[in-house]
Amino acid sequence: MNEAQAIDVHGISKVYRGGLFGRRKFRALNEVSLAVGRGEIFGLLGPNGAGKTTLIKVLLGIIRNNGGSGSLLGESLGSRGSRGRIGYLPENLRMDSHHNALSALDFYGGLSGLSRSVIRSRRDSILELVGLADRRKTPVKEYSKGMRQRLGLAQALLHDPDLLVLDEPTDGLDPVGRNQIRGILRELRERGKTVFLNSHILQEVELICDRIGILNHGVLLMDSGVAALSQQDTQEFTLEVVADEPTLLGVLGEIPFTVNEQHDGVTKLSLRLSNQGEVDQVVDILRRAGISIAAMSRRTLSLEERFLDIVGTSNDDTSETPNDETSTPT
Ligand SMILES: Nc1ncnc2c1ncn2[C@@H]1O[C@H](COP(=O)(O)OP(=O)(O)O)[C@@H](O)[C@H]1O
Ligand SMILES: [Mg+2]
DSSP states (O other): OOTTEEEEEEEEEEEEEESGGGOEEEEEEEEEEEEEETTOEEEEEOOTTSSHHHHHHHHTTSSOOSEEEEEETTEETTOSTTGGGEEEEOTTOOOOTTOBHHHHHHHHHHHTTOOHHHHHHHHHHHHHHTTOGGGTTSBGGGOOHHHHHHHHHHHHHTTOOSEEEEESTTTTOOHHHHHHHHHHHHHHHHTTOEEEEEESOHHHHHHHOSEEEEEETTEEEOHHHHHGGGOTTOEEEEEEEEOOHHHHHHHHTTOSSOEEEEEESEEEEEEEEOSHHHHHHHHHHHHHTTOEEEEEEEEEOOHHHHHHHHHOSOOTTSOOSSOOOOOOOO
16 A cells, blocks of 8 residues: 555456346546546546546446455545545536535535534635635525536535545536636645546646546556647648549558548648658658649647547547447448
């Protein structure tokens, strides 16, 4: 167990079983290893269905992993020892709409085993922190989505946890609402809390997190893998070339990069390259085959595009659920 880390897990796998007698298996997490230092804001980024919520549930001991081990706040995974020091905001938390902020905190605080007097002594400052102090008596049913989410955060903070685990805290919020949540998380970092959050939105984690992991199909890409994301010099080159089809086909196999071909009047080849050497290499191959380059343009890839390069542009194949789309027979 490592007390220096808030979260420290190794080789975590999770296999869901479904179908008759649990014969259908689906591997939602594949040997995930991860360490989050105390006081850090860590962002787990990944498309829908990547396994982010599954990882959170394993970390919190809500579901059991099928392989791997680790610790949370120094207590072994799945033990109850650390629970009192963790605040959790589940995905799509729904609070009863008859509550107002005060009664909701009384209720959730009671569930966490806090005494009435402790709840009363903390709730004002927490509502202040999440910006709901002046709406404390407004019924939750009149709250905007952002206000509900901030009340959800308040609920997670009431027992003054060391580690906050937030599943898609900004999902469905407008830019103002997202910014408010980010402000609260920054304040929590100032106060020395550790935050682990999930998001499928790149900008969200980019703006607030100290470190990012990318989860895709249950496989986690950490530090060095993610560094590829911030490589500022990945650019997309588009070359307009003059070549007949057989020559072009012959030469494409020689180019050691992925080439996208487009024909709209002229032939355009698009490639993602990261330095001048690679550009020269492609130009040399084309010129050696006698292909003329009529024009060349380049564009720096956005972080979003680089993220999509890593996770693939489509989420369609991430789901193993049997909601088969009707396919046209070919
Ligand atoms: N209880 C479950 N039984 C079977 N499969 C599940 C269950 N929960 C999630 N899954 C599947 O595991 C994968 C990861 O889901 P989830 O962790 O919710 O992803 P994310 O939070 O990244 O969107 C998905 O393909 C999902 O369909
Ligand atoms: Mg999820």
